[in-house]
Amino acid sequence: MHQAGLMMDRPLLISAVIEHAAAQYGDVEVVSRETHGPLFRYTYRDCARRSRQLANALADLGLKPGDIVGSIAWNNHRHLEAYYGVSGSGMVIHTCNPRLHAQQLIYIINHAGQKAMLFDATFAPLIKGIAAHCPTVKTWICLSDAAHLPAIDGVADVRAYEDLIGPCSAQFNWPEFDENTGAALCYTSGTTGNPKGVLYSHRAIVLQAMAGCMPNVLSVSCRDTILPVVPMFHINAWCIPYGAPIAGAKLVLPGPRLDGESLYTLMEDEKVTLSAGVPSIWQGLIAYVEQKGLRFSTMRRTGVGGSAMPQALIAKFADTYQVEVRHGWGMTETTAVATMGTLTPRDLALPKEQQHAIVARQGKSLCGVEIKVVDAGGATLPRNGTSQGELMVRGPWILREYFKGERSPLQDGWFPTGDIATIDATGTMQIRDRTKDVIKSGGEWISSIDLESAVVAHPAVAMAAVIGVKHPQWDERPLMFIVCKPDQAVEKYELLAFLAERVAKWWLPDDIRFVDSLPVGGTGKVQKEELRRKYGGVFG
């Protein structure tokens, strides 16, 4: 009935990305911080050549298409080659997050049935602790030359990456296969239960990387120098390791040095125009720059996500340093960013503070991705900027089911993100809370994040956390925890008065507890589960 289109049946494959860069931007530099310190520099042509050598080396090891090859590594050039050499061969690169507990690492490596592991020398102690528990891993490869190869007790045959690929031919015919083939695997951090694996396809990664380069998103061109601080061990470093070669942008990989001074120096030395990272990284960078009274000579734009970027930091980047913030949202299940904001001409005509308020939201869905917010019954809520509901997402680079998962998490074809959000009439989405943290009070929702953001603006407050506590009449009511700044104090009624000017009356916490500390996990977020276990009794 439909007419079949008569276009070539050419798959979107990751191997084509690095060959595209080698053929057209062959002389463009990739600069990489070695794990042992110095800067290494080469070109996309070199990177393609060595990716092919790696592909030959993997085949020589007896690895086959479909096999899973792990990595525990910083953002560096060998990790980049692994992105291409492994996936381009039809194997799957399993990027392991070194911040996981050893038990979780052992779980995911075994769950994946991983055959080999590439790791940076930094993580040798980690490897030592887990190797004996990972029987499927037959080959351990340190991303170094022989001179920097660490000895690891209990792991007999650690290979040096350079020794492994050095003898191999730089000729390799990248295989062609279905673009829906798995290319990369990343496990969620799994705060409750075991981590779950997300298996990205070639199609998902190439489409996301293209969408991520678009002018409304990160805007990456051959005139840019891009420094991804977002780690290559987590959601594909936002697909920047694929997008930069697509665009022919110079790529700067910071290795293990992510402190403000190291990043600033690298940005200035390499004339970085564009970067991407989480807010805490930018806090550290700005603190350093402010302390030293420095400026950015070439930086013009930065992507930020992972958690909400405070409006004050957005303002500082924009007004003080003339760096445009592109604020986005994504999660392990969405390959990379799924939404990102860019100020429109209409926005740019507003006063600065209103512009920053718009940037503080998480932006619009990228071309290819659809978003909606739904109520508890699954009904779509209006795009009015105030109706809060669970954020649902759909598109070719969104998870369908978890790797070796038991049942699909999808609801009516949409992925439920576990985030509570609003969407306004311009399609701009704002994360308001996590479903598990939102407080359901009298049939309405109170955002714990909004309450926390409001109270930390008080000069005496260092940290805040809000949880819902069972209430006989209202179902749940907010309970607030406050850590004061050193040598500062504030009364409960003062904070309530402060909040009353900033949130609705019925949002005011039923109680405020002053504590010396809050439990913070590996990702820098307050562990509300622990607070709930300890304090989640009943009010009233």
Added chain:
Amino acid sequence: MHQAGLMMDRPLLISAVIEHAAAQYGDVEVVSRETHGPLFRYTYRDCARRSRQLANALADLGLKPGDIVGSIAWNNHRHLEAYYGVSGSGMVIHTCNPRLHAQQLIYIINHAGQKAMLFDATFAPLIKGIAAHCPTVKTWICLSDAAHLPAIDGVADVRAYEDLIGPCSAQFNWPEFDENTGAALCYTSGTTGNPKGVLYSHRAIVLQAMAGCMPNVLSVSCRDTILPVVPMFHINAWCIPYGAPIAGAKLVLPGPRLDGESLYTLMEDEKVTLSAGVPSIWQGLIAYVEQKGLRFSTMRRTGVGGSAMPQALIAKFADTYQVEVRHGWGMTETTAVATMGTLTPRDLALPKEQQHAIVARQGKSLCGVEIKVVDAGGATLPRNGTSQGELMVRGPWILREYFKGERSPLQDGWFPTGDIATIDATGTMQIRDRTKDVIKSGGEWISSIDLESAVVAHPAVAMAAVIGVKHPQWDERPLMFIVCKPDQAVEKYELLAFLAERVAKWWLPDDIRFVDSLPVGGTGKVQKEELRRKYGGVFG
């Protein structure tokens, strides 16, 4: 063996493009020149609504997915709605080129088996001439309201578009189907033999539109206002009618007025930042701007293709008017542009004239497209900027076979373009000639285009054409035709001396003929076939 990726199986569909724009850039304007004169303006939200009304109207007419609906129309808002309403319904929009001969139009409409025709009032005389010969077309729809509906002798029931869609609901659930489904059909101009149809898939169009918006290509963002002068009746107006909504750019459609004054006024009035068209359009625009001593207030970038952009015009845009030229190449068989050039930081460090020489080439292949040049035996030639061969192209938006074609034109999976080109070490491609125009002399090739470009730089020369003429010893030798500028004259030996400084000795024409005129066809190109018929004897 391969691991199947676990991403959602979501197709790339054209209907999603306009809904993406409506949801996120709903208030962004589309400005359109009506065929009868005035400017019309509305928004992407309105465009999506009316596209859905059109989809309902087509269904009410009994049209079904797979049916072919034609258009003969300018770049205007109703044509834009047809792009979405027809393709979004799973039907195929057949954009007919009004510059074809009536006989060719009749041929393609019948060959396609077209069911309905949308046309602008401008083309009523054309419709009158062909309608009786198009028995499959059951419905003729004029893209106008009832007040501007022309009477067409011999066509009983011409419907006004506004009357057709006006009563229809704006609710329409866009169907979902395979992204490889045909969406649009365009026939080649067919200088020899019958025109051949190219059936574009949804996948091809969405991928090309995304690639075309990338910063290295046209660079389209929500901060741009884009004016496509390239016609919507030919190779999808370079997919700008899809790319602009993807980017949320304001879209300005010039209707029938393509003269320098009209374009300039529209650009200034609507604050156009970006445009796209063929070189002759830009010649007309610059002539007007120069004559009136004007400047461009907002224009910053223009895409150009269709034929080679002269370097002098590139320099004028860049140096005099600060408009960056993005020079590309594509053909009916490649959906839209397949290559486009953007100066890299290395290029931008060169003297201006060298930069312009680089822009005068046709650029690098877009991400997703591969190019190569091959010799007569099909062997790939080196990328050295001098080895000339036939340009071959491959990718997901390149033709596999012609519509109802007898056999695939592909050679080993690549589409042979019929263009002679070089590719240099940076992947930058330059069109040197057409395979049928290149002169094969003593086993080497002489580019007729290069000879013509060299000689028209002489102050007395207005036009030039070079053809190959059979030669007993050398196989072929060049014969040059010259039209002098009014009141100018030049001797044969003077031109030969002039050329000898610019091309290789063995390239010099064996003879030069001075003529009063050259035969120029509807696309503005010299009809070398006619010269060959008349002069293609034997030298020597």
